[in-house]
Amino acid sequence: MTITQKTEANAIVLECEGRLDTTTAPELEAVLLPVFDTNPTVILDFKYLEYVSSAGLRVLLKGQKKAVAVGGSMTVRNVMDEIIEVFEMTGFIDVLTVERI
Amino acid sequence: MSIIKVENLEKRFGDNIILHDVSCEIERGDIVSIIGPSGSGKSTFLRAINFLSPPTAGEVYFDGERVDKKNVNEVRRKMSMVFQNFGLFSHLTALQNLCAGPMKLLGKTKEQAEEKAYELLKTVGLTERANHYPHELSGGQKQRVAIARCLAMEPEVILFDEPTSALDPTMVGEVMAVIRNLSKTGLTLLIVTHEMSFAREVSSRVFYMDEGGIYESGAPEEIFSAPQKPKTQEFIYRIRxxxxxxxxxxxxxxxxxxxxxxxxxxxxxxxxxxxxxxxxxxxxxxxxxxxxxxxxxxxxxxxxxxxxxxxxxxxxxxxxxxxxxxxxxxxxxxxxxxxxxxxxxxxxxxxxxxxxx
CATH class of the missing domain: 3.30.565.10 (Histidine kinase-like ATPase, C-terminal domain)
Incomplete structure (x- = not known):
């Protein structure tokens, strides 16, 4: 997975490309959680993310909790239909702030 | 009349018999995929057909004429081969690789050879790489040049010996696309391959090789969906x-x-x-x-x-x-x-x- 960090308006954007699975979830966790300490408004851009497994969902949950803890926000945008399906079957669609593609 | 007829072909290395009593006929325009486990003699069969590794017994006929040492060079001009490792001349550019054979063996002038070479490089999507040397090309590009070089000799048959097996998975598709296009031109193709979905898609016939010969042959649907013999069934299940x-x-x-x-x-x-x-x-x-x-x-x-x-x-x-x-x-x-x-x-x-x- 490739993670590219950008700044957009008042938010930090993390563009994720590839797969968020058991082998790559630790990479996102290592980047995502510290970002909230510099800017509490974080956008995860999943335009080029094609797969999310439960390991990836756990990282997203940690990110969401961190966002709440610091009084910020985490938005997941440009989410492909197949990943929306995963969010729906696990109830994450109600936990995360999700913007479809 | 068959374009290739093989009769009781045998190939042995010392006491080791690789192919035994193999007979088959290939019709003009056939697209034959040759599949089977490693070591089953698929590549040896191709090399025996065009005498790169001559049979130790049996006959091969090309367009009705028996192939022997005397006419083998003439036959090879009509029956080109694409190798796993491309076989390009490393000191020649892509364009020069395509022109060498036609100028030397078909009596073409440099202008004629280059005109045809550019046309062929275009069909394999490599016009821009005409003046690049092999070491400046990716594996997939090298194999496309190798295919274009075969076509420059205006063959009637092309033998492909595992044309994608030396490539990164990302480059397999571009080479298969070129072969897929060739399969629609009426050329006769024999393709040794491990790409089963490709074999199923492009072939008119499939040879499954095992036990030193063509163990089972048939249309792709027959071989891949309803193989009749035990070793074919086992192989097809395993690869699936x-x-x-x-x-x-x-x-x-x-x-x-x-x-x-x-x-x-x-x-x-x-x-x-x-x-x-x-x-x-x-x-x-x-x-x-x-x-x-x-x-x-x-x-x-x-x-x-x-x-x-x-x-x-x-x-x-x-x-x-x-x-x-x-x-x-x-x-x-x-x-x-x-x-x-x-x-x-x-x-x-x-x-x-x-x-x-």
């Missing part, structure tokens, strides 16, 4: 399944997941379906079964019986449906939300979970 044994919790999860990706790629599994197969295997093996049972055996396969893909995970221990007792609720939820059917069996102290998609 991916197996992975996990021996401890420290197993290589990268290898497991990339193995599933490679299986889905080589079987042209639809992208969305491939992701679901991967998801089920990842959640069940990595997050549910291995943490609790320490070892398991995974099989991803296509079931002809139900016309669906299946993921099967077998693990030892007392009777227990790991999906029902999973501590990882999230993984279990994802599996249940993805699989269309879940079946648990217990036999001989082995639990088997079979999930259909």
């Amino acid at each position: 399944s991916f197996n992975y044994d996990v021996a401890s919790v420290d197993f290589d999860s990268f290898e497991l997941l990339s193995g599933i990706d490679a299986f889905c790629f080589s079987h042209a599994v639809d992208g969305a379906l491939a992701k679901k197969l991967r998801l089920i295997a990842e959640e069940l093996v990595i997050n549910i079964v291995v943490p609790k049972f320490k070892k398991c055996s995974l099989t991803v396969s296509f079931s002809d019986k139900i016309g669906r893909y299946e993921v099967t995970v077998a693990y030892p221990g007392s009777i227990e449906n790991a999906l029902d007792t999973a501590e990882d609720d999230l993984a279990a939820m994802m599996i249940r939300g993805t699989a269309t059917q879940v079946e648990h069996k217990y036999e001989d102290e082995i639990n088997t979970l079979k999930l259909s998609l």
Whole structure:
């Protein structure tokens, strides 16, 4: 997975490309959680993310909790239909702030 | 009349008989894929047909004429070969590689040869690379140049000896696309390949080689969907399944997941379906079964019986449906939300979970 960090308006954007699975979830966790300490408004851009497994969902949950803890926000945008399906079957669609593609 | 006729061909190296009493006929315009396990003589067969490695017994006829040492060079001009490792002249550019044969052997002028070479490079999508040397090209580009070089000799038959086996998976598609286009031109093609979905798609006939010869032949649907003989059935089933044994919790999860990706790629599994197969295997093996049972055996396969893909995970221990007792609720939820059917069996102290998609 490739993670590219950008700044957009008042938010930090993390563009994720590839797969968020058991082998790559630790990479996102290592980047995502510290970002909230510099800017509490974080956008995860999943335009080029094609797969999310439960390991990836756990990282997203940690990110969401961190966002709440610091009084910020985490938005997941440009989410492909197949990943929306995963969010729906696990109830994450109600936990995360999700913007479809 | 057949363009190639092989009669009782034998090829031996010392006492080692590789091919024994092989006979077949190839019609003009046939696209024949030659499949089979490693060491079954597929490449040897191709090399024997064009006398790169002459048969030790038997006959080969090309367009009705018996091939022998005297006419073999003439025959090879009409029956070109594409090799695994491209076989390009490293000191010549792509354009020069295409022009050398026609100028030397077909009596073409440089202008004529270059005009044709540019035309052929265009058909394989490499006009821009005309003046590049082989070391400046990717593997896929080199193989496309090699195919164009064959075409420059205006052959009637092209023999492909595992044309994609030396390529990165990312480059296989570009070479297969070129061969796919060639298959529509009326040329006669013999292709030794391990790319089964490709063989199934482009071939008019498939030879399955085993036991020193053409063990079974038929239309792609016959060979891939309803093979008649035991070794063909075994081979086809094996190539249509991916197996992975996990021996401890420290197993290589990268290898497991990339193995599933490679299986889905080589079987042209639809992208969305491939992701679901991967998801089920990842959640069940990595997050549910291995943490609790320490070892398991995974099989991803296509079931002809139900016309669906299946993921099967077998693990030892007392009777227990790991999906029902999973501590990882999230993984279990994802599996249940993805699989269309879940079946648990217990036999001989082995639990088997079979999930259909």
